[in-house]
Amino acid sequence: MKHKLTNALNRFVEDGKLIIGICNGFQVLVRTGLLPGTLAMNTSAKFECRWVDLETQESLCVFTKGVKAQVYLPVAHAEGRFTAPANVLSELEANHQVVFRYAESRYPNNPNGSDSNIAGICDATGKIFGLMPHPERFLTKWNHPRWTRLVKTQDTCSEEGDGLVIFKNAVNYVKANLL
Incomplete structure (x- = not known):
């Protein structure tokens, strides 16, 4: 995979284009070397599928400008535990490349046991994002697992899901910088 994709992806990035790798896509970005670290088997040793709270970090990521401080998104993976050597983790932190963290460190709230609770990172340019x-599974309020309860109890339930702004940011970046 690395040899077949890396050159094409590198040309794509050199042209200033954006790349988002979600779940298996994040695994591809790591395996091709476009993002550091490894995505290993969950510490539970099983497939994890549920919604989790994430904390948005101050980062360089083009995709997450203006994203709320805390977002609620689904996970569905067996090999999603982000792990990296201590020096790489320190570098990611120092360079503001950690984009999302699981809001809590313990299972099941951190569904995979990721180092430093990392759920998503970006490259040094902020244009390559893996999480x-x-x-994409939370674009409208109807995607939220409790939207009917939220409406009935008059709790706020925005028309837009927490994931939509990530894709809007990508569109806005392309319009402003690539067209």
Whole structure:
């Protein structure tokens, strides 16, 4: 995979284009070397599928400008535990490349046991973004697992899901920088 995709992906990135890798896509970005680290088997040793709270980190990521401080997104993976050597983790932190963290460190809230609770990272340019949660599964309020209860109890339930802004940011970046 690395040899077949890396050159094409590198040309794509050199042209200033954006790449988002969600779940298995994040695994591809790591395996091709476009993002550091490894995605290993969950510490539970099983497939994990549920919604989780994430904390948005201050980062360089083009995709997450203006994203709420805390978002709620689904995960669905067996090999999603982000792990990296201590020096790589320190570098990601220092360079503001950690984009999302699981809001809590313990299972089941951190569904995979990721180092430093990392759920998503970006490259040094902020244009390559990899994450295990699925923002594409929460684009409207109707995607939220409790939307009917939220409506009945008059709790706020925005028309837009937490994941939509990630894709809007990508569109806005392309319009402003690539067209």
